[in-house]
Amino acid sequence: MSAMALELKSLGVSFGGFKAVDGVSLQVAEGELRVLLGANGAGKTTLMDLVSGKTRSSEGRVELYGADVTNWPEYRVARAGIGRKFQIPSVFRELSVRQNLCVAATREPSIVRNLRWGFDRQDGTRVDEILALTGLESVQQRQAADLSHGHTQWLELGLLIAQRPKVILLDEPTAGMTQAETRKTAQILKALRGRHTILVVEHDMAFVRDIAERITVLHLGRVLAEGSVAEIERDPRVRQAYLGSHGIASPC
Numbered sequence: 001m002s003a004m005a006l007e008l009k010s011l012g013v014s015f016g017g018f019k020a021v022d023g024v025s026l027q028v029a030e031g032e033l034r035v036l037l038g039a040n041g042a043g044k045t046t047l048m049d050l051v052s053g054k055t056r057s058s059e060g061r062v063e064l065y066g067a068d069v070t071n072w073p074e075y076r077v078a079r080a081g082i083g084r085k086f087q088i089p090s091v092f093r094e095l096s097v098r099q100n101l102c103v104a105a106t107r108e109p110s111i112v113r114n115l116r117w118g119f120d121r122q123d124g125t126r127v128d129e130i131l132a133l134t135g136l137e138s139v140q141q142r143q144a145a146d147l148s149h150g151h152t153q154w155l156e157l158g159l160l161i162a163q164r165p166k167v168i169l170l171d172e173p174t175a176g177m178t179q180a181e182t183r184k185t186a187q188i189l190k191a192l193r194g195r196h197t198i199l200v201v202e203h204d205m206a207f208v209r210d211i212a213e214r215i216t217v218l219h220l221g222r223v224l225a226e227g228s229v230a231e232i233e234r235d236p237r238v239r240q241a242y243l244g245s246h247g248i249a250s251p252c
């Protein structure tokens with residue numbers, strides 16, 4: 001049986017008496033790609049904020065491989081191994097894609113020294129792996145400033161992976177993407193499954209159907225349902241809570 005990478009135990013927070021996240025319990029196993037679904041205002045972003053340490057919880061616990069990281073400051077949560085995309089100002093626009101990944105992958109803290117003297121072979125191999133995983137091989141010499149939106153997002157994901165997080169949090173990774181970029185993002189996430197533990201908030205149902213094994217549905221700050229894509233799609237509670245927001249129905 002896989003180890004439990006991320007465990008939320010009755011996690012909650014109130015804003016002025018309003019419970020935005022209300023006693024959420026969730027277990028994400030090592031190597032799992034879990035999708036968090038819910039209508040606008042369901043509490044998805046707030047839940048991610050509680051896990052990443054951006055917002056302090058008022059109840060419950062967050063455990064990373066059994067270690068309590070509840071209400072740690074954001075930088076400590078990140079250092080403990082919970083990486084969140086879009087939060088780290090990670091892309092150096094004037095460096096190439098490959099150089100960006102080299103900087104993120106190396107354990108040597110001096111960027112200038114690394115760029116001048118080169119990166120060790122181990123880091124280079126790791127960068128090659130990440131370029132392949134994120135489909136960035138063909139643009140590896142391109143300056144980050146010149147990348148398309150999709151390529152920039154995949155580079156951000158690559159930078160996160162390079163920092164060896166134990167758990168990756170992704171907030172709407174396909175936002176602003178074309179259909180082709182969305183399909184590519186699905187391919188990348190499927191390739192990451194099994195190697196990385198990922199919790200992803202996403203609205204695009206076609207994308208969710210493509211990538212998800214297990215879905216957790218949030219509604220009014222609580223877990224409404226959890227199951228496979230098929231189980232979630234035929235769950236009458238989910239349909240009732242979510243159909244009105246056009247969420248669970250396919251757009252065409």
Ligand SMILES: Nc1ncnc2c1ncn2[C@@H]1O[C@H](COP(=O)(O)OP(=O)(O)OP(=O)(O)O)[C@@H](O)[C@H]1O
Nearest residue numbers: 015018019020038039040041042043044045046047
């Ligand atoms: N700092 C805050 N102060 C007061 N209310 C807040 C705060 N942050 C979130 N909320 C409220 O908590 C609820 C959950 O918000 P949240 O942004 O987590 O929902 P969401 O599921 O991510 O929605 P969306 O899909 O629209 O991003 C909403 O009603 C929101 O207005």
